[in-house]
Amino acid sequence: MNDGTDSPSSSALAKYGTPSLRPYQCFMGRWEGLCKSFTPEGEFLDSSAVHMEVSWIDDNTWHLHEHFDNLYGVGETVYNTPISVDGKRCWAESEMISLEGTELTAFNYVFTIDSSVSKTIVYNNHYFLDPNTRRIITHKVRDGKTNLFQIQDFVCIERP
DSSP: OOOSOOOOOHHHHHTTOOOSSOTTGGGOEEEEEEEEEEOTTOOEEEEEEEEEEEEEEETTEEEEEEEEEEETTTEEEEEEEEEEEETTEEEEEOSSEEEEEEEEETTEEEEEEEETTTTEEEEEEEEEEETTEEEEEEEEEETTEEEEEEEEEEEEEEOO
16 A cells, blocks of 8 residues: 555666657658648638658757748748767757757757848747647747737658
8 A cells, every 4th residue: 555655766767668759759750731720819810831851960959941932021941960969968050040948848849040031039949749740830920029920730651
């Protein structure tokens, strides 16, 4: 009988096994998606196709290739960004963006992006609904005020 004072032993915890994925592995592959844009009041504005390919460059760096057919308010946009990883954290610096991100759970990631392209601070929350389906909720801020909301839904079409 457990009266609440017992705690699991380290051998009991070892039965969980080893992690099946390292942080950011779930991003790897080719993804096809649709980006929907909304006003700060929630009114639908536009939608556009997004094509993404994500792969490891080395053990501590992944590459993001993201092609928006029509990034709202900007036009056709292609990002090619090497992203450094240390544990659950990641970061990147380029002419187009400055990025910081963190794995919160194995399938939930948050990113803050300072975008010189859209001239906004971008708050992205990535949810992996299953290994082949990802949703990104985006909040864009310009001059301290909400500028735009976006929802991106992706399907993985090629996995490593």
